[in-house]
Amino acid sequence: MKQYILVVGLILLRVVAVAQTAELSGRVTAGEAGLAYATVALKGTSYGTTSDSLGTFRLRAIPPGTYRLVVSMMGYSSYQKSVTLGASASVEIQAELQELAGSLEEVVVTGTMKEVSKLESAVPVDIVTQKFLYKNTVPSIFEGLSYVNGIRPQINCNVCNTGDIHINGLEGPYTMVLLDGMPIVSGLSTVYGLIGIPNSLIERVEIVKGPASTLYGSEAVGGLINIITKSTTKAPTFSADAFSSNWRDFNADLGFKFMLGSKVSSLTGINYFNYQNPIDRNGDGFTDLTLQHRISVFNKWSVQRPYNRQASLALRYFYEDRWGGQVHWTPADRGGDEVYGESIYTERFEAIGTYQLPMKEKVTLQYSLNTHRQNSFYGDLPFEADQRIAFGQLLWDKQVGKHSLLAGIPLRYTYYNDNTPATTSALDTDEPSRIFLPGLFVQDEITRGPHKVLLGMRYDYNSRHGSIYTPRLAYKVALNTTDALRLNVGRGYRVVNLFTEDHAALTGAREVVIREALRPEQSWNANLNFVKKIVLPNAFVGLDASVFYTRFSNRILPDYDTNPNQIIYDNLRGYAESKGISLNLDVNLYAPLKLVAGVTLMDNVQVDEGQRIRPILTERFMGTWAITYEFRKAGMVLDYTGNVYGPMRLPLLSEDDPRAEYSPVWSLQNIQLTKNLGTRWELYGGVKNLLNFRPPANSIARAFDPFDKKVLFDTEGNVLATPDNPSRLTFDPSYVYAPNQGIRGFLGVRYTLP
Template identity: 30%
Template sequence: MKKSLKLCLSVALMVLSFVSVAQEKRTDANIYGHVIADGEHLPFATISIEGTTIGTAADETGHFQIVNLPLGSLKIKAQAIGYKSQVVTVEFKKGESKEVHFDLEKDVLGIDEVVVTGDRNEKNRTESSTIVNTLTPKLFTTTQSVTLSESLNFAPGLRMENNCQNCGFTQVRMNGMEGPYSQVLINSRPIFSGLAGVYGLELMPANMIERVEVVRGGGSALYGSNAIAGTINLILKDPVNNSYEFSAGTGFVGVGVDGAGDAAEDYTASMNTSLVSSDGKTGLAVYGFYRDRAPFDANDDTFSEISSLQNTTVGSRLFHRFSARSKVAVDFFNIKENRRGGDKHSYVEHEAGIAEALEHDITTAAVTYDQFFREKDLWSVYVSGQRVDRDSYYGAEQSLADYGNTKGLTYTLGSQYNAHFENSNLVFGMEHVGETLKDKKLGYLDVDNATVNGEGEIVIPHTDNTIVADQEKNTFGLFTQYEMDFNRLSVSVGARFDRYSVKDKDHGDKETGNVLSPRVTLKYDIKEHLQARASYSKGYRAPQIFDEDLHIETSGSRKVLHENSDDLEQETSHSYMASLDFNKKIGNTFVGFLVEGFYTKLDNPFANEYGEADANGTVIYTRVNATEGAVVKGLNMEFNVVPSDKLSLKGGFTIQSSKYEEAQNFGQKDFFRTPNEYGYFAIDWKPTKNFGFSTTGNYTGPMNVEFFGVSLPDPDAGTFIKSDSFFDLGMKFRYNIKLNGAKLQLYTGMKNIFNSYQDDFDSGVERDPGFIYGPLNPRTIYFGIKIGNLL
């Protein structure tokens, strides 16, 4: 690993030899013009020069200007969300200014939008060898998603769930597989650590995200381990124009819920601004987010079902162009969060009957250098990292022994080259990903064992800090992918080789492995509006404890801890996917329909063996390999109908089966907490220029859920129940008011109108906190305001 780290560092240092800080010579070759659509000027469209880092954005009147362009023949590209891009070729000479006008055609189905996740390369959605679903700020607005977790239910094959009554630990399941099977990326980099991921999806504010790209299955060949089910790539906002936006909102969680405690207040505020220099060489985006949510008690037993939450996020993104073909981008953000569940929220943690309390300090930074070669070849060198410092308390019955501290660091060093040829593309690179984690129990004054010495003085012993986990993981990867176009057929062949080591410093154990993950995809354009795709990919998960095992289920009767079996082996997957993607304008209506089948065979899949409680009520869940494997298969469907620019309908549905090949706990083959069907829809209607209405829905089918409640004859043995189905319906109203060069938006709405919410929560100090399922929130009313020049 040291050699691979040195190799990556040496490549990163090579960047210095390519960076020229000298000022470019002024050519006085300029371009100016406007962008229109349907006869009207289109504000804030993006104008870029292909094969360079040069770009700008049209102003609010739809006009643009770029000065001192390189001389010669240049391809000028105009693009905007909801419109097809347009490219014109212009010849530039020294001292000449050219006027260029763009007339963009609507692309309401998003088939021409640029995506990067499918192939680690910028491509139009229809050209990508894999299906890429995009969640945009428009969807965040339609669904009133203030954090990432609230929006992920609105993509095919994805389902968000809450796994703990006490602290609100959430995870996203993709194609029927639990959270650790999906790779969460930030700007295409795998630095979203397992420690951050335990609560991180609820911590990432939507206002810092430009879009979310979702690739189901097949990502492992390019992104490494934990991409068996797919990848979720968070693309942060770029400074492309001078803009600003501020919003503030208030929500009331649990309004009018029978048998519940008082509704919980939920206050949010966010801001975004970006500035770009007059020459377009430097830009800065700054964003901030604040949230304060009170706890909610669904069954009025004084113990919360939804935890309290205070979140403050600040961040920025900076870019600078050294030349027309080189650029550096810097990202930084910090999240500070406090959350707590249980009872007696106004008391210190160890005075409560149950308390699960977390204080997070998450700092993320990244630097990327891009250099163009030849006409459009792009070389990128990047380094990024995420540091997590977490203070925790998982305790019950006034225990002093359950305070802890966890520190984690994840970093990535890598280099990638994208080569473009006449009818083919080649991507290759290398990456070193390192993770460290140290989890410890903090010492305390043991008052219960106090003694009196010979002089009559009270002596209170002090316990020492105890190391629970001290782990280190290093992965060095080499990846490549070659794509060839044969008329209507596109063939993409790729592979990634990973050498990983997982070291447990506390126990002296070390696991190593070499993994080759191939990937093959085929795309065939049956018609211009109909595409067929098929793919095979191999993936893996290494035996480690960097995920939800760092969450501890706590009650007055039992505490659940996780550990790996001594002979736990690497898990391997074989994934097959096939899809048909239809997008066409029929009359005046745009229609899109996607049907996608998936089949994943898991060899040596991870499964839990439930242990028996010891004298202190501690239960060990041991991760083992299921000897006969598992199969996850199903069908994702998505539709998109846009009859006019005032009305859009979007929805998706998944039918699936997730089973071990031999019975596991409680004699069941089905994966727990995995419904066989689930889906969503979102409708947005804008009857007038300033008034808009949206309605959304999420359906969750029945599923098996484990239960270890004290009401059972043998709580330690537990049982399982078949849950009800749920339908979460929401509505939102918004109204825009013109304010000179900006707009003021007023909005109000309700989520889960019919309160389709779990009604059989366990209660009291000895409740089973893992017995929670269904929608994330009960009936919730909200309202707020936004102001900005991009609304």
């Protein structure tokens, strides 16, 4: 009986306690439209939620008191209001957010490894949101970055269509790719790292242009691309996105989340892409687009621990089967010398995680592990490779007065083995590469009124190359509440993995020549950045201008010119420069019209014995734009996106090569119409490559003789002129600067369940 009375008493106490709590509800809007997935929280408490598809939210069981309500969403100004809640009260709030031009209040982490607003960051960071990626629907981030100023996805092979990302004219190996801040893409996986990540799971992509080796080590010489996935708590319950074009390619993204109890949440995403329709529009006998079949599965777990400490773990599996070549190639021809094809099987596994240690100081363990296997044939040339990378890092974050301190102890282990001379000893035996890379870095960010100074230093010890030092200096001054001037100076370095980074070293008939042991590349970079936001009676205008300069020593560049039958790799005896100016413009009208545009002028040269040479596949200028018009009453959005590139020097095979030495000015333009069908469905479609631009039909040299069976060579390996080959050519697919797909239509559908 006493136990019964006690239970009843506890229940009554619970009822009374609940009756003494309050409820807060409301709607988050931008204009008349509700904003889904906006973050709603009571500052300094654990009470928080996200808005649903209509923008509504509700917080229950809140103790009486006065709170600071904060409503935020990326790309919009934050809303803050003091709210007093009485016992048993129910308060309703209408929170209207204003869309920002330039997104100065967005939170960024890549530049300094700390969460700060974009305006407060001492390092300039560009942000690409999921909303921007949806303006031109593409199956991968690799293609989606085509419309970001200063960024150019480069196709490196006409046959297998692998590629990399150029930042301000610098080749792909100078760009480091991160997933949620962790270095998961490098070396062997560089050309595949930006595909297979479901677009529906991407929160944003942060881009740092310029060296970041002080914080991130090798490969962060030209810049960083950090793909940040959605939080397990903020992501929609379920999302689906599928589209296809008249080329009969098909892409599908699925995402869903679930909770285990109140503290464990999980987010899963699946990307599937399939293209099995050989097309040869230019009549050279080769596929215009590589046939591909891939699947990627991503799973992310988060655990809310005491004192708001976080622990997370993300896993990703990626598999792809791709081939390109003569259109009548079949798997039975793989590795043969009768029908040419480039067939690549890729299998990859990644694990990344963070764990904040249970101690008074803010110390976080970050770790990642990835394995990458490639089984491929380039014609009759086999290439098999195995790479494993283990990474761990302890981060200490401390605020001491005006000093924001950050220190880290990273350790990276890389195992790499393939069947090329890169991992063969002088005795012609297998000798896998094993590199240990321990390091230490410190960073101090000092704030004095509108001035901010960031000082950083990193020391790495490479087990192959020895000690490497990379200092960094950044200065920012806030000119007012919206405008800022930044100066960044830093040193970068990169340890080269030749065969894993330069696909041209494997494709075609050129012989690869390595003149000496390649030393690490080193660079110094300076960047001056100015941002300004202009508030007009009927518009926001954002300006972002940068001047950049990079000087390389020990730079490694492929030499296609000395011998048309060879690719010669060597450290540059002189130096190399990359310099230019970039301007971005955001115009956000109260009327339903938005414009984002940018232009970059650049000059890349290598100087050797006083001779200035422009590297191949580097443009002098580029421009990008995205124009959006919203038909609000009809629930439709029209997006017009495009880019334009200046001439690039192209790799010719001989002085008699009939192909043009420079590419023309070329542009890819697209139009897309999106229709909202209620609050959960979207139907979209449009036309890609409106101008139907395609490279010349003779881009692949001697496509009719891919094994060079009818090419004659002299005793020194030089091609002899013959009636069948008067221009002294060999088979070569490296003459490529743009995709071969012409104009095409596409249609897709999206579904989102909050």
